[in-house]
Amino acid sequence: MNNDVFREVLKYVGNSVDHKKIDKLLISSPNMKRKLEFVSKTIETKLKTRPSLDDLREKNILKTEEDLIKIKENKEQVNKLLQKEGHKLKDSKVAPSISNLVKKMDFEYKKILILHKLGINKK
Numbered sequence: 001m002n003n004d005v006f007r008e009v010l011k012y013v014g015n016s017v018d019h020k021k022i023d024k025l026l027i028s029s030p031n032m033k034r035k036l037e038f039v040s041k042t043i044e045t046k047l048k049t050r051p052s053l054d055d056l057r058e059k060n061i062l063k064t065e066e067d068l069i070k071i072k073e074n075k076e077q078v079n080k081l082l083q084k085e086g087h088k089l090k091d092s093k094v095a096p097s098i099s100n101l102v103k104k105m106d107f108e109y110k111k112i113l114i115l116h117k118l119g120i121n122k123k
Helices: 003-013 020-027 029-049 053-058 065-085 096-118
Strands: none
Touching (some): 020 029
16 A cells, blocks of 8 residues: 555544554654654744744833833832722722622623523513
8 A cells, every 4th residue: 555545544543553564654764754853843833933032122011121120110110109098909999889780780791691581572
């Protein structure tokens, strides 16, 4: 049989077949060259599409050590201000009027869902 025929068989059967010719095909030099070419092409395309370090710095994705120090200092200043005001770090305050509005909207939404499930059209 031809190597191409064996390749087609491998596509459908997989590598678990215990057959000497199929095993030889997997280890054969043309097949290994094909795998090596495929891997090298994928690596080349990934490296070509990979952004450079300068691009990352321009977009503020990659931070230098100086930037990290500035960010840390800014966080410390913000935390000090919050502690002076009596806030905790993960404490969020929502105005009562906003929370009441959200509760009403949630109630209306649930009411509409229940009416829809019951098949009642109320406009």
